Amino acid sequence: MLNVCVRTGLAENVTSLKSLSLRAYKQLSGYEVMSYYKHCAISAATGILRSYRKAKRKNPRTKEPYAHRSRLTTYEGFKLQDDELLLPFKPKQPIPIALNLHTLEVLSEPDLQVRSVTLTNDILSISYMRKVESIEPCGLVALDRNVENVTLADSNGQITRHDLSEATRVKAMYREVRSHMTRNDHRIRRQVSAKYGCKQREKVKQILHHASKRIVMEAKEKQFGIVMEKLTGIRKLYRRGNWQGHNYRGRMNSWSYFELQRQIEYKAKWEGLPVIYVPPHGTSSKCSICGHKMMPEENRTLRCPSCGYTVDRDVNAAKNILARGMRFVPIAPASEAMVQEPACAAILKVDADESNPREN
Secondary structure (H helix, E strand, O other): OOOHHHHHHHHHOOOOHHHHHHHHHHHHHHHOOOHHHHHHHHHHHHHHHHHHHHHHHHOOOEEEEEEEEEEEEEEOOOOOOOOOOEEEEEEEEEEEEEEEEHHHEEEEEEEEEEEEEEOOOOOOOOOOEEEOOOOOOOEEEEEEEEOOOEEEEOOOOEEEEEOOOOHHHHHHHHHHHHHHHOOHHHHHHHHHHHHHHHHHHHHHHHHHHHHHHOOOOOOHOOEEEEEOOOOOOHHOOOOOOOOHHHHHHHHOOOOOOHHHHHHHHHHHOOHHHHHEEOOOOOOEEEEEOOOOOOOOOOOOEEEOOOOOEEEEEEHHHHHHHHHHHOOOOOOOOOOHHOOOOOOOOOOOOOOOOOOOOOOO
């Protein structure tokens, strides 16, 4: 049903949910399933078509989408009853699926609300939500993401590093394994490469989960917001023909910078911590003290020719990210950052005024 909706959307050139429903719902009448799944297939196809249209704007050679794996998704009609999940199959004839103790314990919290259920050949995924109260941060912690580590700088002046070299080692090991596949059969090579690629992703994702959890828990203990760079276009920097080595391109193109960002963002929002994104231009090359362009030294060390400040490259970038994040979320009112002169008349757009902070 999902592929039928996708083909209909491509043929009719529609991406909105209402337009696709009017054109594709009649074509799904031949499937003897409940209407819950038809609505979910149309909704999923709408998201796929929008992503395809966005990708085609960047690359006209993008292939048309096609779902190869079977899945069953529904956000209505299911029930949780007597330690079982009841999926709609026929009127008053649901399919019971037994849930384990861990799932039952998580879903038993009073403030959780189950939103959707996805069933594949070997996985049952239950998506739920809860209301989270936003925390007013008393400071910020900035992250500089690198291939080997993550460097943190907070408002208290503390510098912390989280090692990610194990993830780099795992990726290099599986790249080496896939490079030795010489079977003269493209289908077999693709299957073996997919198997090792899945193992690599699971191991790296687990390493990133541990690092992101520690980062978010440390920020929660200090009641700090999180500041990160909005990294885009990284893959374009390491393409064939850019006068870079094969191993170097493979190492940089396998950098999981967005996966770490995704994990930190959703875990921080789950705890009520704000996440701020700042532009990345010049965070590693400008001095965090005076803003002058720094000169590279040995062992990833930078030196400022203007003020003489010498600092590690990653630490300097984390401090610059922290300074940019301070502009978006002030950690103190404006009256505490300056000497107030009650006898003098306030100058508009110069003196801070607590009664009308938008004019500052």
